[in-house]
Amino acid sequence: MHIVLSAAGARVRAETLDDALRTVETVELDRAALPDWAWERERDRPRWTWDATSAWYPPLLAAGVRVERAHDLRLARAILRHAPAARLDAPADDWDRPAHAADPDDALFALDAPVPLDAAEELRRQRAAVEAGDDAARLGFLLTVESVGSLVAAELQHAGIPWSRERHDAILRERLGDPPGPFDAATRPARMEQLLAELRAALGDPEANPDSPVELVKSLQRAGIRVSSTRKWELERIEHPVIAPLLAYKRMARLLSANGWHWLDEWVRDGRFHPVYVVGGVVTGRWAASGGGALQLPREVRGAVVADPGWRLVVADAAQLEPRVLAAMSGDAAMARAGQDADGRPHDMYQGMVASGAVETRSQAKYGMLGAIYGGTTGESARVLPRIRRAFPRAMALVEEAARAGERGESVRTWLGRGSPARTAGPSSPDAAESLTEAEQRRRQSDARAWGRFTRNFVVQGTAAEWAMCWMGAVRRRLRDHRAELVFFLHDELVVHAPAEEAEEVAAVLRESAAEAGRLMFGAAPVQFALSVAIVESYADAK
DNA sequence: ATTGAGAGCGCG
DNA sequence: AAAGCGCGCTCTCAAT
Numbered sequence: 001m002h003i004v005l006s007a008a009g010a011r012v013r014a015e016t017l018d019d020a021l022r023t024v025e026t027v028e029l030d031r032a033a034l035p036d037w038a039w040e041r042e043r044d045r046p047r048w049t050w051d052a053t054s055a056w057y058p059p060l061l062a063a064g065v066r067v068e069r070a071h072d073l074r075l076a077r078a079i080l081r082h083a084p085a086a087r088l089d090a091p092a093d094d095w096d097r098p099a100h101a102a103d104p105d106d107a108l109f110a111l112d113a114p115v116p117l118d119a120a121e122e123l124r125r126q127r128a129a130v131e132a133g134d135d136a137a138r139l140g141f142l143l144t145v146e147s148v149g150s151l152v153a154a155e156l157q158h159a160g161i162p163w164s165r166e167r168h169d170a171i172l173r174e175r176l177g178d179p180p181g182p183f184d185a186a187t188r189p190a191r192m193e194q195l196l197a198e199l200r201a202a203l204g205d206p207e208a209n210p211d212s213p214v215e216l217v218k219s220l221q222r223a224g225i226r227v228s229s230t231r232k233w234e235l236e237r238i239e240h241p242v243i244a245p246l247l248a249y250k251r252m253a254r255l256l257s258a259n260g261w262h263w264l265d266e267w268v269r270d271g272r273f274h275p276v277y278v279v280g281g282v283v284t285g286r287w288a289a290s291g292g293g294a295l296q297l298p299r300e301v302r303g304a305v306v307a308d309p310g311w312r313l314v315v316a317d318a319a320q321l322e323p324r325v326l327a328a329m330s331g332d333a334a335m336a337r338a339g340q341d342a343d344g345r346p347h348d349m350y351q352g353m354v355a356s357g358a359v360e361t362r363s364q365a366k367y368g369m370l371g372a373i374y375g376g377t378t379g380e381s382a383r384v385l386p387r388i389r390r391a392f393p394r395a396m397a398l399v400e401e402a403a404r405a406g407e408r409g410e411s412v413r414t415w416l417g418r419g420s421p422a423r424t425a426g427p428s429s430p431d432a433a434e435s436l437t438e439a440e441q442r443r444r445q446s447d448a449r450a451w452g453r454f455t456r457n458f459v460v461q462g463t464a465a466e467w468a469m470c471w472m473g474a475v476r477r478r479l480r481d482h483r484a485e486l487v488f489f490l491h492d493e494l495v496v497h498a499p500a501e502e503a504e505e506v507a508a509v510l511r512e513s514a515a516e517a518g519r520l521m522f523g524a525a526p527v528q529f530a531l532s533v534a535i536v537e538s539y540a541d542a543k
Numbered sequence: 544a545t546t547g548a549g550a551g552c553g554c555g
Numbered sequence: 556a557a558a559g560c561g562c563g564c565t566c567t568c569a570a571t
Contacts, residue, residue, distance in 0.1 A: 212567060213550060231551065233557070254552060257565050282561060286555085293564055296554040321555095367558090374559035381558065457560040461555095491555040491561095 003046040005056060006119045021124050035063035047071050049123055052099030053150035061158040072150045073122050074099050075280050076143045080126060082419040084411060085135035095122055135417050142416035145466060146280060148473035152486065153277040153287065160272025161305055161487045162497060168264050168304035176252050179261055189256065195249040202242035210249050258293065259301045267292045284462040285418050286491060295490060305539035312503040312535050315542035316510040318492040319530040320349040323369045325464045328527040329415050330398040334391060336527045346530030358391035359384060372399055373460050375453035399456045406455025407448045414462035415521060423451050468492060470520045474513035495539065503535045
């Protein structure tokens with residue numbers, strides 16, 4: 001059963017659909033009455049269908065209403081638009097517009113803006129587009145998984161991750177020194193001022209400005225240091241007294257601007273950081289974050305993430321997720337074996353590759369797999385690739401086929417059927433090869449290879465994102481009647497905030513859910529999804 | 544004053 | 556040690 005919600009002027013229309021998507025009941029109600037009404041109807045476990053979870057769900061959560069199932073029409077439309085297995089012939093319209101960012105306070109009231117689109121009609125159109133295609137089961141599952149993701153994203157934002165202002169402030173003071181007071185002549189924290197003086201002295205340039213890359217390059221060159229940029233790795237290989245204080249300064253400046261006191265004031269409220277996730281925000285299907293930089297939370301500040309008294313953080317990290325996903329997709333039995341021990345239990349995959357004799361060291365295994373999945377062409381990864389190819393031919397064949405498809409300008413798809421975008425800078429004109437200059441031919445070849453690296457990575461990264469959404473969906477369902485709740489997500493990592501006495505049980509839930517995600521995605525494929533799980537009071541202690 | 548590109552660096 | 560993929564954020568600097 002679906003309940004389709006849409007804005008009807010100042011009110012809300014709720015249409016109940018049976019499993020054949022026939023309308024069986026339509027009611028209108030005041031927006032203010034929606035949470036109670038939804039809570040009532042949730043007993044029938046309907047699939048709440050709306051233009052965007054990010055718009056409808058936050059106000060329900062704010063009113064204390066959780067729902068189990070949803071269908072996010074805009075997210076689904078975006079997937080169907082590019083999925084090779086979908087038969088969607090609707091012309092581009094407002095449903096193709098991404099949802100606007102959610103404001104939990106007034107999202108419902110912002111909704112009535114442009115178009116009262118017919119949500120039920122769009123749902124029927126989407127179902128038809130899935131069923132007319134050649135991969136209906138998987139594609140339908142992908143839409144469900146994406147919608148579960150949208151629910152989890154809203155719930156994560158609602159819950160927030162426990163954040164200690166005191167710890168954060170202490171970390172900043174320890175790293176940067178005391179912040180300048182309001183009447184302080186210094187404009188930078190104490191240790192930064194000190195380093196600034198040091199590096200200016202080392203350069204013999206009292207005006208040197210490390211905050212401006214352009215000015216800094218000039219200052220360095222005046223001091224006889226030949227650099228073309230101020231990138232860390234270029235500076236690191238230079239022997240000069242200015243380098244140490246300069247690198248230290250740059251590191252501090254980064255921390256101060258990205259996650260300093262200003263960030264703390266802006267993003268931490270009532271002891272929680274409420275990250276804004278953007279489901280489907282990345283072409284591959286990964287989530288993006290908007291504001292606050294939830295997906296780039298530096299290790300340096302994770303000490304500020306502290307469980308409430310009597311509570312713990314259960315931090316689970318999927319080990320070697322992308323290689324395992326690749327093993328499952330390609331059905332590469334040797335690679336799957338490398339990820340489990342003799343009893344078939346999850347086990348460090350890179351160690352397994354060493355044990356099987358495929359490579360000599362763990363680091364070779366790691367860089368070899370990175371090279372396979374990203375398309376490495378140089379250095380250690382390129383050196384090991386032939387050995388990886390020999391040991392895991394099916395896995396390598398899958399990524400290399402994806403790369404070749406991309407080079408030919410074809411699109412590729414993830415395991416559940418998300419399609420890669422059309423190549424933008426494509427092979428524009430069918431010029432005869434001989435009419436092109438040599439430089440132009442080289443450029444096109446290199447563009448084609450770059451696009452091939454993108455499609456190569458797309459199939460694996462996108463499928464890993466699908467696994468991750470299955471994982472969190474399973475965790476969410478298993479934690480439904482617990483006090484513990486999901487509070488953070490980071491591509492292949494989940495954090496649950498749990499009462500101390502529940503922590504061990506939650507750790508088991510995380511593991512069982514990883515196994516369930518593997519079964520849901522890949523059926524009986526013999527791939528184990530290993531987790532490293534830590535029960536800690538502070539996120540910084542997780543690894 | 545606002546906008547956009549590029550540099551640089553944080554995350555997976 | 557960095558490279559090969561995907562991002563967001565903050566800063567500078569030039570163009571509008």
